[in-house]
Every structure is written in C-alpha cells, then in structure tokens.
Amino acid sequence: MGNPKAFLTIHRQEAGYRTINDRIHDFSEVEQTLNANDRKVQASRCMDCGVPFCHWACPLGNKPPEWNDALYKGDWESAYRLLNSTNDFPEFTGRVCPALCEKSCVLNLTEHEPVTNRENEAAIAEMAFKENYVKIREIPRNGRKVAVIGSGPSGLSVSNRLNMYGYDVTVFDKNESAGGLLRFGIPNFKLNKALIDRRLDIMEQEGIKFRYNSKVEVDNLPEGFDAYVIATGTPDARDLNVPGRELKGVYFALELLSQQNRLLAGVRFDEDELVNCKGKDVLIIGGGDTGSDCIGTAHRQGCKSVTQIEIMPKPPVGPEDPANPWPSWPRILKTTSSHEEGCVRRWDMNTNRFLGENGKLSGVEVESVSWKPNPDGGRPLMVKSGKPEIIKADIVFLAMGFLRPKHSVYPSNVFVTGDSANGSSLVVRAMASGHDTAKAVDNFLRSSDGAGKE
Ligand SMILES: Cc1cc2nc3c(=O)[nH]c(=O)nc-3n(C[C@H](O)[C@H](O)[C@H](O)COP(=O)(O)OP(=O)(O)OC[C@H]3O[C@@H](n4cnc5c(N)ncnc54)[C@H](O)[C@@H]3O)c2cc1C
Ligand code: SF4
Structure with a gap:
C-alpha cells in the first residue's frame, strides 16, 4: 500500500465524458482519460483492505489492491503483469465493465467515492501497449486441437487461455470478423473497434487461427478436433408479439x-x-x-x-x-x-x-x-x-433482453461457455466463464490421455 493516508485526503476523480455538444456528432469514445500523474494519484487512494471486497466482486478475480499499489509507485509494467495475470483483455473491461469491484470498494461504503478501478485498468492496459509491455509469447505446443465456436469475449478468452496452455486453437465465427457483441453490439462510442483488432493481431501472431463467415451447426461440429467449445452467445432477442409487430419501422x-x-x-x-x-x-x-x-x-x-x-x-x-x-x-x-x-x-x-x-x-x-x-x-x-x-x-x-439458449446433451469433449451457457450477462462474466471453461477443457484433455498443460 503506497500512501496509507491518501484515501483520507484525496477525492475520487473521474476522467469524465467529452462535452455533449462535442461527442453527439461522432461515434468516437465518449470517455476521456486522466494524465499519468493524476492516474497515479487516484491509484494511491486504494487502502489495500485486509478483506478486499473488490477482488471478491470481480468475476475474473482481479486484484485491484495489488495493481493499484504498483500504479501508485509508477511501476506500470508490474501493474500490467498483475492485471494481466487474471484479466486477458483489460482494454475491454477497462472501458465497458460496470465495475462491480467499485460498488464493493470499502470507500464506496460510507463516502460513495470508490477507487477508480475501471479507469485505472484501462490506463494500465493502454500504457502497456504504448510501452510494449504486451509481448508476443513463444508457446510450446502439446499437439492437441480445440475448436472454439464463437469469437465474443467468452470465445476469445477461452481461446487465449487454451492457446497459452499449448493447444492448437481454431476459432469459427459466422460473422465477417471477431469480437461478438464487443464488435457488433456495443457502440463505438463506448468501445473503439481498433482495440479489438489490436488484440486479435496479437492472438493471431501467437498462433490462434480465425475462420470467419463460418457458421457452425452445434450438432454437426467440424471434424479433426480433440475438444470443442460452444461460445455462441444469445442469438435470439426477446420479441414483443402485440398487434402491429409486422409494421415497417x-x-x-x-x-x-x-x-x-x-x-x-x-x-x-x-x-x-x-x-x-x-x-x-x-x-x-x-x-x-x-x-x-x-x-x-x-x-x-x-x-x-x-x-x-x-x-x-x-x-x-x-x-x-x-x-x-x-x-x-x-x-x-x-x-x-x-x-x-x-x-x-x-x-x-x-x-x-x-x-x-x-x-x-x-x-x-x-x-x-x-x-x-x-x-x-x-x-x-x-x-x-x-x-x-x-x-x-x-x-x-x-431492447427487452435475449432468450437463454437451449442446449442438448453433448458428448463429453464438447463444452459450453459465456452467455450461451449462462444467459445474457456482461463482458467480464463472459470472460470469466471462458477462463473456467479453458481449465475444464485442459483438465478433460489431460485426464483423457495425459496430454495437455504441463
Ligand atoms: C447492445 C449491447 C450492449 C452491451 N454492452 C455491454 C457493456 O457495456 N458492458 C458489458 O459488460 N456487457 C455489455 N453487453 C453484454 C455483453 O456484450 C455480453 O454479455 C458478451 O458479449 C457475451 O459474450 P459471449 O462471448 O458469450 O457472446 P457474444 O458476444 O454474443 O459472441 C457470440 C459469438 O458467437 C458467434 N456465433 C453465434 N452462433 C454461431 C454459429 N452457429 N457459428 C459460428 N459462430 C456463431 C457470433 O457471431 C458471435 O461472434 C452488451 C450487450 C448488448 C447486446
Ligand atoms: S473487470 Fe470490472 S469488476 Fe473486475 S476489476 Fe475490472 S472494472 Fe472491476
């Protein structure tokens, strides 16, 4: 904990949005950023609580006290390593997560001024890309192949983890590019799509293969893989069947x-x-x-x-x-x-x-x-x-939500993850589900014949 008294003297400062008159005319991100020094000052407010409720509330198990401390000390690289150990894509959650951790922050309990974890997270991620802390990894291969159907946050997260474990991962998506609702749901004014491309570029360089315009029927999965992950989200929106539903408009x-x-x-x-x-x-x-x-x-x-x-x-x-x-x-x-x-x-x-x-x-x-x-x-x-x-x-x-997909009983080497498994939710939950599924696939393939993660 860098500054034990900062939470007593420093107030929460959000970067805020661009002015309405400015932002309403374009689709660029509405949220602004603090300069690096103000960001460190915000990180100093974290009290490193004995029981970190932020850590408990984050579906990924992110550890804000640890990376806030590194950030406060100006050690952006360590902050990124700590953040990235639990969060594969902090540049996404740093922008679109509703910050469950901040609602559970002890500084939200009485003062309603939680630590700006989400914004700190985005700042750490951007600094990591700027300073080249995000490196292409050389990953030893284990000779097993996994197909991931769907490239939303859950599919990307499960792919990234399985790739890291050494599996040969191919991602199939019916769309022309990857990201699922990150790309084709969430507006650009909340999430700039160049950030998805930047991450995909790294994933491809690390060996993940993407097959676009490839709709896969879950009862007719492509041959040649040791395991399959269905990460197809919630494709069916809830309808409103009242008179006039057929009208144009x-x-x-x-x-x-x-x-x-x-x-x-x-x-x-x-x-x-x-x-x-x-x-x-x-x-x-x-x-x-x-x-x-x-x-x-x-x-x-x-x-x-x-x-x-x-x-x-x-x-x-x-x-x-x-x-x-x-x-x-x-x-x-x-x-x-x-x-x-x-x-x-x-x-x-x-x-x-x-x-x-x-x-x-x-x-x-x-x-x-x-x-x-x-x-x-x-x-x-x-x-x-x-x-x-x-x-x-x-x-x-x-805009009345999405129907929860129904799944049949699949063979033991087929796994379901993200919104497809749990119903429509949040990016951070989809990513957390992807992490869990990657572990489950790894355990399954290792127990099936001893191959897999060392
Ligand atoms: C408009 C909107 C805004 C949102 N805003 C936020 C937000 O600000 N913050 C937040 O945390 N959450 C938000 N969410 C929720 C969040 O986007 C989802 O919870 C999350 O994207 C789910 O991830 P997923 O990977 O499970 O599914 P998805 O993101 O839905 O991805 C599923 C992928 O599977 C592909 N696919 C489907 N069927 C097939 C098939 N048969 N063959 C091949 N590919 C297939 C799709 O093309 C898609 O790419 C929002 C949701 C919507 C709809
Ligand atoms: S992913 Fe969301 S809940 Fe988790 S630490 Fe980041 S902002 Fe908080």
Whole structure:
C-alpha cells in the first residue's frame, strides 16, 4: 500500500465524458482519460483492505489492491503483469465493465467515492501497449486441437487461455470478423473497434487461427478436433408479439446497433436496408443498457426525439438501495452518457400495440401499469391502469433482453461457455466463464490421455 493516508485526503476523480455538444456528432469514445500523474494519484487512494471486497466482486478475480499499489509507485509494467495475470483483455473491461469491484470498494461504503478501478485498468492496459509491455509469447505446443465456436469475449478468452496452455486453437465465427457483441453490439462510442483488432493481431501472431463467415451447426461440429467449445452467445432477442409487430419501422435493437457498427467499419448497405433515425421520433422499448446504446446511436444519427419506456417500476435513485446493501451490486437507477445526451424516460409502461398507416409505423399505444405482490411468491402481478395513451413514433427498437439458449446433451469433449451457457450477462462474466471453461477443457484433455498443460 503506497500512501496509507491518501484515501483520507484525496477525492475520487473521474476522467469524465467529452462535452455533449462535442461527442453527439461522432461515434468516437465518449470517455476521456486522466494524465499519468493524476492516474497515479487516484491509484494511491486504494487502502489495500485486509478483506478486499473488490477482488471478491470481480468475476475474473482481479486484484485491484495489488495493481493499484504498483500504479501508485509508477511501476506500470508490474501493474500490467498483475492485471494481466487474471484479466486477458483489460482494454475491454477497462472501458465497458460496470465495475462491480467499485460498488464493493470499502470507500464506496460510507463516502460513495470508490477507487477508480475501471479507469485505472484501462490506463494500465493502454500504457502497456504504448510501452510494449504486451509481448508476443513463444508457446510450446502439446499437439492437441480445440475448436472454439464463437469469437465474443467468452470465445476469445477461452481461446487465449487454451492457446497459452499449448493447444492448437481454431476459432469459427459466422460473422465477417471477431469480437461478438464487443464488435457488433456495443457502440463505438463506448468501445473503439481498433482495440479489438489490436488484440486479435496479437492472438493471431501467437498462433490462434480465425475462420470467419463460418457458421457452425452445434450438432454437426467440424471434424479433426480433440475438444470443442460452444461460445455462441444469445442469438435470439426477446420479441414483443402485440398487434402491429409486422409494421415497417419496428426493429430489434441489434438491427440498429450492429448495422451502425458495420457502417463505421466501411460496410455498405442498400438504401432500403438502412435502419436510420434521422429526423425521426424514436421509441425504445426496454429500459436497460441495450436500450441506452440505442439512445446514443439515435442521437448520433440525428433523430428528432427519443423516448425510452420500461415495463418495470423506476429503480430507487442511488447512491444505494437499502434493500440490497453494500457490498452487493446496487440495483439503483442508472443514468448513462447516452441518457445525459437527452431522452424522455418512463417506467411502469406496458406496450399494447403498434399503430401504423399503409404498413408503416406511426405510433405506439402504451398503458401505465402498477405491480402488486404475487400471492404465490413469484414475479409481481401487473395491473393495467385502463388509461391507454399514444406515443408518436416513426421508429421503434425492441431492447427487452435475449432468450437463454437451449442446449442438448453433448458428448463429453464438447463444452459450453459465456452467455450461451449462462444467459445474457456482461463482458467480464463472459470472460470469466471462458477462463473456467479453458481449465475444464485442459483438465478433460489431460485426464483423457495425459496430454495437455504441463
Ligand atoms: C447492445 C449491447 C450492449 C452491451 N454492452 C455491454 C457493456 O457495456 N458492458 C458489458 O459488460 N456487457 C455489455 N453487453 C453484454 C455483453 O456484450 C455480453 O454479455 C458478451 O458479449 C457475451 O459474450 P459471449 O462471448 O458469450 O457472446 P457474444 O458476444 O454474443 O459472441 C457470440 C459469438 O458467437 C458467434 N456465433 C453465434 N452462433 C454461431 C454459429 N452457429 N457459428 C459460428 N459462430 C456463431 C457470433 O457471431 C458471435 O461472434 C452488451 C450487450 C448488448 C447486446
Ligand atoms: S473487470 Fe470490472 S469488476 Fe473486475 S476489476 Fe475490472 S472494472 Fe472491476
């Protein structure tokens, strides 16, 4: 622990976002960075607690006290080594992780000023690339082959670990490039896609093979591999089957988000394929993060207005909810950079039907609801108010989550990981799942005939 009193005298300082007027006109990352000295000062606030709840809360088991200490001392290389020992891709989590560790930080308990772990993590990762601490490893091979189906964070994480153990890894993805939702879901203004390419370049140089535009049927896996990992995420979005669903102008959120990311990557679409919000009144159904990403995207496309509705009640306004106290994740109202850019937010809103003229969406009939306890103890029961209203909308995005994939019973050399195994979640959880799966594959292959990791 570098500075035992820093937490008493130094306040949390976030780098903050670019101003709205500046960022709203482009898709570059909204978050700024602190200079190296201010970053070290922030790291000095870590108290190196006897029981590090941050470590407990991080699905990867990251050890913020250890790398914050190295960072405070200006030893960026050691900070990176410590961080990278548990986190294969800190440049991703440093940008998009909701920082479960910070909610569990002891400095969040009373002062609500946790250590800026996530930002510190991104800073350490960027310094490591800048100063060439990220080296291409020469990895001895063990002669066994593993196929990974899906190249999202879980597929990349399992591949990276298995490659490190000496397996010959081939990754198959149905898309034209790797990253899964990192590339074709999360908007560029949260995660610059050049960072994915930078990491892929290293993985390829270390021997991992990528096969794009290669959709694999899980009941017809490619031949010639000793084990298989299914990391195919949650491909099916939850639909809203109410009257008018067929109208032109009702889309799934990912139809907007993935197309926008592809446009920014230089992919061209025909005019009639474009999902565009320019000059339109936009309604987003679903109050979560995917909906929030649609808000930011709609603004950058030049929409006229954005409304986001959510069927569940408004969560308590923070900093904490007595119903789920520290150190657990607080289920409180979240206001993202996209919300700050302008949006009407409404809760307790059910969608009755989509309205249209000549096959084209013109509005949505919604109805306020309330919730009463379920006598059977299950999900609360919805009570409609009987007072429907119309929200004018030219375009609607359904952002109501994803269906959990169903899996059959696979042969013992087939493993399932990430969101495909656990349902839609977070990048950090998908990566942690990838780590666990890599260990399971390694144990399996070593126990099957003694080959594998030394
Ligand atoms: C819009 C959006 C924004 C999000 N923002 C955040 C965020 O800010 N922070 C955060 O922590 N989490 C966020 N998430 C959640 C996070 O992206 C996911 O939890 C994570 O990407 C899951 O990783 P995965 O590898 O399991 O699956 P995915 O990322 O979904 O990757 C699955 C991959 O499998 C491929 N695939 C599927 N089927 C096949 C097949 N049959 N053959 C070959 N390839 C196949 C797909 O093409 C894809 O590349 C967001 C999710 C969405 C939808
Ligand atoms: S990955 Fe997320 S939870 Fe883990 S240390 Fe980094 S910011 Fe915290």
